[in-house]
Amino acid sequence: MRCALIGNPSVGKSLIFNQLTGLGVEVSNYPGTTVELMQGKLCHQGSTLQIVDLPGIYSMDGDSAEEELVRTYLLSEPPDAVIAVLDATRMERNLYLLLQLAEYGIPMVVVINMIDEAAQQGIIIDSGRLSSVLGAPVIETAASLGKNIGEIIPTVLSSARPAGIAVPYTPQIEAAIRSLGKLYGATRLQALHALQGIGSASELVEGARTIAGEIEALNHMSAHQIIGANRHLCARRIAADVVGAQEPDRRFSADRLLTKAIPGIPILAVVLLSMLLTVFIAGSFLEELIVEIFTLLVIEPFQTLSLPPLATALGMAVLLAIVAGLGIAFPFVLIFYILLSIVEDTGYLTRAAFLADRLMHGLGLHGGAIIPMVMAFGCNVPAVMAASQLRTVRERTIAAFLVTMVPCSARTVIITGIVAAFVGLWAALSIYLIVLVLIILTGVFLARNIPGGQYGMILEMAPLRMPDPVLVMKKSWGRIQEFLFIAMPLLLAGSVVLGALDYYGVVDAFSLIVAPVSEGYLGLPAYVTTALLFGILRKEMAFETLAVLSGTADLGSVLTGVQLYTFAVISVLFVPCISTIAVILRQIGIRVTLAVSAYTITLGFLIGGLIHFIAG
Template identity: 65%
Template structure:
C-alpha cells in the first residue's frame, strides 16, 4: 500500500507527513534530479503503509524538475491513493492544483489544512461542495494542533473510487477532446494532456498539435492558457462555494514591515550578520574542540602504537579525513541547517529573497541566493547544500561557482595566519578585495553567458509562522546524515590517496617536477605545491603543511612577503576543499563540479602569477 502527499509549497504538507510517519524517514533524490523525495512508513491495522511526500508544486504543467517529478509520479500511477493537501486560507489557488490532480482520476482524499488559521481570518469552510463534486472524502485539519490528522490514513485506505471531475472547458477545447477521442480511442484525460503537448503517442501528439494551432489562431490565446483560465474559473467558483467570509479580511499584512526599507533592511542585515557570527563563534569553537579531541585521543595514541610505516600512513590518512569531515559536519552543517530550517519554516526566507533580489539578480540569481552566499563565509559545504533553495538549474550552477569562491572560515584562517600575520593587515584586506571583485565579475559574466531557462522572481510570500522545533531538528539531522554518509567516504578515499602518494615518495618527485613551474609562474618553491595540494583536504592544512615543509612556523624567515601573499591568494582561490567537491558532485553533477574546479584552479594560478609578475 502506498500513499502520496501532494500539495502547494507551504501548506503544512511536511508537518502532516511527519505526523503520519514515525521515525525512519528516508530522504532520497529522485533519479537524475536534485529533487528530494521523502518516504516514510506507518502501520495501520497491521498493514505497512508507505507514505511518499512529493515536493510542493503550484501546478502540474510547468517545466521545473519538481513539477516533472510529480507529473511522472502520477502518470505511472505507482500509488494506491493520493492525498491532496490544500491550505484552507488560500483555497482558490490550491484548488487549481487539486483539480489537475483530480483529472488524473486516481483514488484521492482531500485534506483542507490550516482550518484554525482560516477561522482566525474569519473564513468559514464547508467541505460539502468539494465532497459532492469530486466524490472523495474531504477532511478539515489543523496540522499544527494535530487536529484530525488521524483520519487521513483510514480515509486514504478506504478511497477506492477514483476522483471524478469534469471541468467544463471552452467549447472548442471540448470539441477537440471529443474528436481526438474518436480518432485515437483515448480518454478525456489523455486527449487533454495531448492538447497541452504531453504524452507518448507521436501521432496523437501531432493531431493534437494541429488542432491546438487552429484553436490558437481563432482565440488568439494558446490552448494551455485557455485551459488554465477555465480551470481557474472553475477553482474560483468552487472556492466561493466552499469558503464563506464571516467578517472582512484584515487590510495590510502585519508582517509587511519586514519588506520595507526601514526596518526591513536593517533586520535583514542583522539576521545575516547574526547567522554568520553564531556560526563563526559557535561553529569554530566546536570545530576546534573536535579537531583537538581527535588529535589528542585518536591521532597521538595511534602514532604511539608504532605500527609499520605504511599502516601508520594509512591510519593517519583515515583519521585526518574523519577529523576534517566531522570537524565540518558536526558544527557547521548541523548548525547551518538549524538556522536555514528556521529561516525557511518561519517564512522569513522569502522576505530576505524579496529584499536582496535586486542585487542578486545582477549576478544572475534569484534573491534567495543571498542565503547560500552569506553562509559560504562560514563554510562552503552547507552553503553548497543550500543552493537547492534556488529554483532553476541555471541559478544553481551560477551559485555553485560563486559560493565556492567565497572565503570560508578556513580560508580566513589562511588570510589571517599568513597574510595578516606576516605581511600586514592592509594586505590581508586586499586579499578579500581581490576575491570579492572576482566573485562579482564571475557573477556578472555567468549571468550573461549561462544558458538555461529563467523563471524570474515569481515567488509566493508565504505567511510568517512559528517554526516547529521538532521539524527543524529533523531537517538538520537529515542534512547531517546525508553529509556523513555521502561525502565522508569520498573524503576518506581522497585522504588515503594523498597519504599513499606522500608515503611512496611520489610527492617529492612531483615537487621536483613542478618546481620550475611554481618558481616561474608564482615565484614559489616546489614544496609550496605540496602544501597547496594538502590544502585540498582541508584549507587550513595548506598553512600547517607549509610550515612543516618549510621547517619552521616563522614563515616570514624563509619566504618573502610577496611569496607569502601569492601563496595565500592562490590557496584562497585554488580548488575548493574536498568536502566542498563532494557536495558539489551531489548537487550539480560531475561536469559542473569539474568546471568549477578547473575554473578556480586556473583563476588562482592566473591571479597568483599576475601578482607575482606585477610586484617582482
C-alpha cells in the first residue's frame, strides 16, 4: 500500500514522515524545505506501507515546479491514500488546498498538526465537526511532541475514504463542468483542470478553452480566478464553522521589530556578526583543544616509532590531514551548522530573507538567496545546492558566482590560522572586507550584464518559535555528514598523494617550474605556490601543505607578514575547492563551472599580485 503526505509548506509533513518511517528527512522552520519526493517504508501489524513525503504547496493548480510534481504524482501514480496535513493555526489557507485535494477522489485522512501551537494561541478546532463537513476522518496531532502520531496509520488503514465535500462553484462553472462531461466524457476533476488550462493539448482542453473564453467575457474574470475565488469562499466558510475564538497573536509586535528596516537591519547585522564571532571564538577554542590532544596522544608517539622513511612520510601526511580535518575544520563547520539550524528553526531566517530582499536585488538576487549566501560561510557545497533551487537561470548563475566567493569555514581556517595567528586580527578582518567588496562588485556587474527578468519574492513568514534542541542537533549532524564522509576521505587521500609526491621529489620539481611566477609576480617562495595549488583539493589543504612544505607549523618564522597575507588572500579567492566545483557542475552546468573557476583564479592572482605590488 502506498500513502502520500500532502499539505502546505512548513506544516510538519517531513517531521511526521520521519516519525512514521524512522528516517531522517530534513525538517526545518523554513517554507520549501522538501523540494522533491522522498520515500520511506514502515511495517504495521505485518503489512508493509510505503510512505511518500511531498514538497509543501499552497495550491494544486499553479505552475511552480513543486505544484506540478505533486499534481503529476497524484494523476499518474495515485497513492492508495493521502494523509492531508493541515496547520491548526492557519486553517483557512490550509483548507483551500484540502478542498482541491478532495477533488482527486483519493481516500484520505486529515491530520491537523501543530495543535500545541493552536492551543497556545487560544485557537480551538472542532475536529468532529470538521470530519462531518469533509466526510473524512480527522486526527489532531502535535508532531514535535509526538502526540497522536501513532493514530495516523491505523486510521489510514481502517477508515481512509474519499472526502465527500465538493466546492460549490458558480452556476456557469458548474454548467461548464456538466457540458465538458457530456461532450468529452470528462470527470469533474478533468473538467476543472481543462477550464484552468491545465493539461496537454487535447480535444477536451480545446473545448474547455472556448467555454472558459465565454465565461471570462461575461464575468471580466478568468475561469481560473473564479474557481479560485469559489474555493477560497468555501474554505473560509468551513474555517468559520470549525475554528473557535482566536486571540490576537501576541507575537505580532516582535515581528514588527524584526522586519522593519530600523531596528531590523541592525538586528540582522548583530545576528550575523555574532554568528561569525561565535564560530571564530568557540571554533578556535575547540580547535586548540583537539589539536593539542591529538598531537600529544597520536602525532608525538608516532614520531618516536622508527618506521622506514616512506612509511613515516605517508603516515605523517595522513595524521596531519586528520588534524587538519577533524581538529581544525570540524569545530568550525559543526558550530556553524548548529548556529544555522537554530536561526532557521526560530523562524528568524525568513525575517532575514525579507530584510535582505532589497539589498540582494542590487546583486541580481532576491532575499531568499540570503540562505545560500549565509550557508556558504559554513560550506559552499550545500550552499550551491540551495542556490540551484532558485527560480531562474539568471539567479542560479549569479548565486553560483557569489556563493563560491563567500569564505567558507575552511577558508576561515586559513584566515584565522595564518593571518589572525601570525599577522594580526585586523589584517584577518580586512580579508573579509576585501571579499565583501569583491562580492558586491561582482554581483552588481553580473546583475547588469546577465539578461533576464527579476522575480519578486514570495516567502511566507515562518512562525517564531523556540527551536527544539534534539531537532537542531539531528539536523546539524545530517549536514555535517557531507563533511565527514565526503570531504574527509578526500582530504586523507589527497594527503597520501601529497606525501608520496613530496617523498619522491615531485613537489620540488614542480616548485622549480612555478618559481618564476611565484617569486617574481607574487613575491612568494615557490613551495608556497605549490601549497596554494593543493588548496584546490580542499581549502584546508593549502594551510596544511604550507606547514608540511615549510617544515614547521610556526609559519611566522619562515614567511613575512605580507607573504602570509598574500597567501591567505589568494587561497581565499582563487578557485573553489574540488567538491564545490563538482557540485556546481552537477547542479548548474559546465559553462557556469568553467566561468566561475576562470573568474576566481584570475581574481585571486590579480589581487595577490596587487598586494605584492603595493606592500611587497
